[in-house]
Amino acid sequence: MKYRALGTQGLTVSSQGLGCMGMSAFYGATDEAESLATLDRALELGVTLLDTAESYGPFRNEQLLGKALVGRRDRVVLATKTGIEITDDGEPRGHNGRPEYIRHSLERSLRHLRTDHVDLYYLHRVDPQVPIEETVGAMGELVAEGKVGALGLSEVAPATIRRAHAVHALSAVQTEYSLFERSIEADGVADTLDELGIGLVAYAPLGRGFLSGAITSPEDFAPDDFRRTDPRFQGANFERNLDVVREVGRLAAAKGVTASQLALAWVMRQGAVPIPGTKRRRYLEENLAATDIDITAEELAAIEAVAPQGVAVGDRYAPELMTTLNG
Template sequence: MKTVNLGSQGLTVSAEGLGAMGMSVWYGPRDEREAVATLNRAVDLGVTHIDTAEAYGPFENERLVGRALGARRDEITLATKFATEFDDDGTAHGPNGSPGYAHRAVDRSLKHLGTDVIDLYYLHRVDPDVPVEETVGAMAEMVRAGKVRYLGLSEATPDQIRRAHAVHPLTALQSEYSLFSRDVEQNDVLDTVRELGIGFVAFSPLGRGFLGGGITRREDLAPDDARRGLERFSEENIAENAALADRIAALAEAKGVTVTQLALAWLIARNVVPIPGTKRRAYLEENARAADIDLTADDLASIEEVAPHGSAAGHRH
């Protein structure tokens, strides 16, 4: 796995990361033994940018990552996030970007992850009631205290990104970005981070499972799968989106790669670091090979023709 510079603040990461969220919550049945094996196989393959958050469980996913990779801490780039206020028992109280909660959250994440430093710490969502400058100011104190190395935001607006970056240089912006979700190209988010030298990390880079996940109808989702609540997986939209995935898959077949590899290679070609989530080693190994795929100008033009901005039916949320 090749490595890339994420942003301009000195952080180097694997060209593709691994989102650990689905190993603990929201996307159907879980198998901790396979999850632990998948996390370790990722590191073996050089997929060393591991992404989690306190909200995933809450706390369950951070603990899982800590248990699985504690002995390999020096081999990975560890990213986590905070935003919603949680009591220690997991009770949620809504957004809280106050400096006091920020400091409480980072200390708890360090404990759950079993480490003394977080490589990349994100504000998961900006609290509408707390100026982003105050939250990022508290996060900057964490950097000075040695608890955090680099800072990021997730799903932020261009104005929020600029204001935060003025308080402390941001290393990364994490937002949804895929052939199914290209909003960041249209709302100035991508242009803003490029201008400021901030790296871009793409979550849900496989269209939340439409690309390579075998989803063609709602019955393909487990009863407790959170995607059942998203517009794109509604009865009205799911068939249309599965057809879009088929058209992208046809391009992949012509290229001699899988649809997931094509989708990830498309992001990597745009200097974006995708963090596909998977719970199984077989899918991880397939995804990891995307970093070795070179897309030609003709490939990119064909992809643009088949999946331009706005191709997916329904809002991404």
């Protein structure tokens, strides 16, 4: 495993992390035994960045990681998120960036994770009713108390990044980024992160599994898989996006790697730390092999030709969720 600095605040992570959400929520049936085995294998292979959130479940994913990390908490950079309000009995209530909720949320996460600190604490989504300065100020107090190591934001606009960073230095911004989703290159987010020395953590770096080439029909999804509501996986959009996947697969085959590996290697070449989500060891091992893949300038140009910025057809979330992005 290779390691790299995430931002300029002193955080070092594996060059590829592990998104743990699907082990507990949103992507069909779960298997705790296989998820725990996958986490074991990730640590064996040198993965240090593990990504979760209290809203994944809710709480079940944090509890899973708490169980998995007993006796080896110091081996990982543990990242979780706040800002989507969840009642103590697990009911979602919308966004909440108020300082009192931020503190309550962290204390609850620490109990679920069976730890006394979180290495990287994200604001999951911006609360439009609370100035970002107030929210990040409260998060900064948790850093001062030793309960949080570093701060991050998720799905935020450049102006918000700047305002937050002025209150407390950020180590990371997490956003969707892949060959399918490159809007941060156009909207100023990527340039802002480079300027301020903030790391980029890419979730859904395989286009929610699309770029793996394993999805050939919307019927491949379980009835409760949220991708059934994702516009990119519906109707004519699906077929047009599948054409892009086939082209990426062709380039991958010519290089002697899988489509997933090529897509992940591309994300890493852009300077981001991808956190592909998987709940199975065989996919974990395939994904991590991408850390050893070099992409030449010629190959990069070929990828750009088949997957330029804006290539995906359809929004990346259903309409009601699109309003929560770029806060």
